Amino acid sequence: MVTIPTVSLNDGTAFPQLGLGTYNLRGEDGTQSIVTAIEGGYRLLDSAVNYENEQEVGEAVRRSGIRDELIVTTKVPGRDHGYDETRRSADGSLERLGLERIDLYLIHWPNPSVDKYVDTYRAMVDLQKEGRIGSVGVSNFTEPMLARIIEATGIVPAVNQVELHPYFPQAHLRAFHASQGIRTESWSPLARRSELLSEQVVADAAAAHGVTPTQVVLRWHVQLGTTPIPKSADPARQAENVDVFEFSLTDEEVSAISGLERGRLWDGDPDTHEEM
Ligand SMILES: NC(=O)C1=CN([C@@H]2O[C@H](COP(=O)(O)OP(=O)(O)OC[C@H]3O[C@@H](n4cnc5c(N)ncnc54)[C@H](OP(=O)(O)O)[C@@H]3O)[C@@H](O)[C@H]2O)C=CC1
Ligand SMILES: O=C(O)C(=O)[C@@H](O)[C@H](O)C(=O)CO
Numbered sequence: 001m002v003t004i005p006t007v008s009l010n011d012g013t014a015f016p017q018l019g020l021g022t023y024n025l026r027g028e029d030g031t032q033s034i035v036t037a038i039e040g041g042y043r044l045l046d047s048a049v050n051y052e053n054e055q056e057v058g059e060a061v062r063r064s065g066i067r068d069e070l071i072v073t074t075k076v077p078g079r080d081h082g083y084d085e086t087r088r089s090a091d092g093s094l095e096r097l098g099l100e101r102i103d104l105y106l107i108h109w110p111n112p113s114v115d116k117y118v119d120t121y122r123a124m125v126d127l128q129k130e131g132r133i134g135s136v137g138v139s140n141f142t143e144p145m146l147a148r149i150i151e152a153t154g155i156v157p158a159v160n161q162v163e164l165h166p167y168f169p170q171a172h173l174r175a176f177h178a179s180q181g182i183r184t185e186s187w188s189p190l191a192r193r194s195e196l197l198s199e200q201v202v203a204d205a206a207a208a209h210g211v212t213p214t215q216v217v218l219r220w221h222v223q224l225g226t227t228p229i230p231k232s233a234d235p236a237r238q239a240e241n242v243d244v245f246e247f248s249l250t251d252e253e254v255s256a257i258s259g260l261e262r263g264r265l266w267d268g269d270p271d272t273h274e275e276m
Contacts, residue, residue, distance in 0.1 A: 141162075
């Protein structure tokens, strides 16, 4: 089993440098995949109301027998934005998870046309004070959106989970996060197994270090100081993905991989994307 190193969030939580995405992990097979990942060393699990798998995640946590070592993430969907709505949404998530606490609670998308993410965030801060949430964070927030919630509440989110991979390295947003003490989490860190894994600079680094292209990409995230959450249903690929803490890329390799930048891969611009 791999021991994944942690970093300290701005609220003092020890946060793994790599976690497990769970999108599409559903049913008994999904539960078993998550249990296998935990047995292999994963300690950070990423779920959401909209993944319709909070029950599976909760069940995997119980089967693992190490609830206290795990950081369980879920996310408020756009349709539940607003103060009271968010509190009700958290009740629903806690019930489906079957847990006493959501360890990391994120606003899934800002949904700017709805314009209720500040009230949503206020509810999350209160839920944290009541002990029902561990860390409070957001997802898909831009710098102005982050500045707005910080100004409105005085509370800096612990995490912002955003699209981030070598095709979209988000250097400016990462620098802002660093200046505010916000941990960057990378969603779709493998660019969903697109042609990224066949890029020459990735293949060259893999050959130089005797590792796989996937491991090179995940190591690139780690060296940028982000927490990638690769999803895999397959035990062998889960093990491959977590085994990235015993080699280092050179600065030149990191720069070359960042040089693959070409922008977002999907229709996920937080200023316009609406996801309820
Ligand atoms: N906050 C947000 O708005 C969003 C959050 N997310 C979160 O991020 C997580 C990860 O992102 P996701 O979009 O799933 O994409 P990823 O970049 O993690 O890619 C997942 C794909 O890569 C495959 N894969 C995983 N490991 C390997 C490997 N070692 N070799 C070859 N193929 C591999 C998986 O297949 P297989 O399972 O068969 O191994 C799957 O098809 C999600 O599961 C979700 O938790 C994602 C999108 C948006
Ligand atoms: O998987 C998620 O968490 C999402 O929010 C996705 O819907 C994501 O927005 C996407 O797939 C965009 O194309």
